[in-house]
Amino acid sequence: MNELxxxxxxxxxxxxVQVVIGYGLGSAKRPQAIFVTTxxxxxxxxxxxxxxxxxxxxxxxxEIRKLGKPAIVAPLPVLRSIVQLVAEQQLTEGDxxxxxxDPDGKLLEFSSFKAxxxxxxxxxxxxxxxxxxxxxxxxxxxxxxxxxxxxxxLEPCFKCYACRAACPxxxxxxxxxxxxxxxxxxxxxxxxGNLEWHVMRAMHLAGRCTDCEACYHACPxxxxxxxxxxxxxxxxxxxxxxxxxxxxxxxxxxxxDPDDKESFIR
Amino acid sequence: MSExxxxxxxxxxxxxxxxxxxxxxxxxxxxxxxxxxxxxxxxGRIDFMLLLKAFAEGADGIIVSGCHPNDCHYTSGNxxxxxxxxTFRSLLDFLGIDVRRIQFSWVSAAEGAKWxxxxxxxxxxxxxxxxxxxxxxxxxxxxxxxxx
Numbered sequence: 001m002n003e004l005x006x007x008x009x010x011x012x013x014x015x016x017v018q019v020v021i022g023y024g025l026g027s028a029k030r031p032q033a034i035f036v037t038t039x040x041x042x043x044x045x046x047x048x049x050x051x052x053x054x055x056x057x058x059x060x061x062x063e064i065r066k067l068g069k070p071a072i073v074a075p076l077p078v079l080r081s082i083v084q085l086v087a088e089q090q091l092t093e094g095d096x097x098x099x100x101x102d103p104d105g106k107l108l109e110f111s112s113f114k115a116x117x118x119x120x121x122x123x124x125x126x127x128x129x130x131x132x133x134x135x136x137x138x139x140x141x142x143x144x145x146x147x148x149x150x151x152x153x154l155e156p157c158f159k160c161y162a163c164r165a166a167c168p169x170x171x172x173x174x175x176x177x178x179x180x181x182x183x184x185x186x187x188x189x190x191x192x193g194n195l196e197w198h199v200m201r202a203m204h205l206a207g208r209c210t211d212c213e214a215c216y217h218a219c220p221x222x223x224x225x226x227x228x229x230x231x232x233x234x235x236x237x238x239x240x241x242x243x244x245x246x247x248x249x250x251x252x253x254x255x256x257d258p259d260d261k262e263s264f265i266r
Numbered sequence: 267m268s269e270x271x272x273x274x275x276x277x278x279x280x281x282x283x284x285x286x287x288x289x290x291x292x293x294x295x296x297x298x299x300x301x302x303x304x305x306x307x308x309x310g311r312i313d314f315m316l317l318l319k320a321f322a323e324g325a326d327g328i329i330v331s332g333c334h335p336n337d338c339h340y341t342s343g344n345x346x347x348x349x350x351x352x353t354f355r356s357l358l359d360f361l362g363i364d365v366r367r368i369q370f371s372w373v374s375a376a377e378g379a380k381w382x383x384x385x386x387x388x389x390x391x392x393x394x395x396x397x398x399x400x401x402x403x404x405x406x407x408x409x410x411x412x413x414x
Contacts (some may be wrong), residue, residue, distance in 0.1 A: 135360075138360065147401075199315070239356075255350055256342065262351070
């Protein structure tokens, strides 16, 4: 960790960046996002396996951008989000310094976004075994039972939009749910709106989601909404091939292959 | 009790299926009256949420139809739509929404007979499946409130 602190402090010292976005211990001794602006403040930086918040979410926030050029502490999920943001023209080369952390906790330096992309090609998105099992279990339910299962899970949702706020890829300044002339998706805490909100969230992230689980960790009710994204990742990779953030290729759902295969269109 | 008559909503593109359905009429081919057609500029314009809105409003089945691949008036709208339907269908299925009630098809402006056949078989399939209440039920509470 000393390496990370030293690197961050030297970047601030040299005024190469004006803020370091990283993890630090909060008041309850739990890791939280911190924004360090002085070299001395870098002492607070830390990283361990409890640091699961996706910091990439701050890169597109206006109030953070105002602080100046950032350096960001970036474990694998953050690196994936960064590459996806680059692919969507939300970040350009030179906008930020990436302090990568490899799965063993070692500090990584990248010369360009391309370098991150090629690093990620060795660290593909893999859905964990326990989730694969859960998805399989849900898929094997009879259709009515499956609907009842989701109705029960989604009914308590009160649409606090923490899932949206935590997601680095939900950066639209005006979300579809705010379209209210006419009200497109009912915003009341009610099943129809809840279902439509989560369907829309999953659809708008289809082909873009980098499986960081930030939505699930942010949910105050612990609703496993990330299962929707994971199930789509699985199905999309089966239908359209290699899944994962790529700078060199267009997004999966904003492109097509004339030979796309399906079995249900007559 | 009279036999159950399914309500079917058809989302079709202006250039192929709508013209195709027109041809069904001008060719004097009769087909099920249960199908309400909604015309869109292109299958690429059909927002996935519209399908759920139709179910919420009490549709028992849905037809989504447009130009055959390579025939899109806007070159690639139907290719984009196809990817979206593959994705959306898999999501709906995972959520337990009955995808047997959604019939996707390609019907060109020359295929009046195919349109009649698609409409008739969809109506028959849905008649066998019975009314679809699972999804409409979740919208009931909101409708009641709106009336007050």
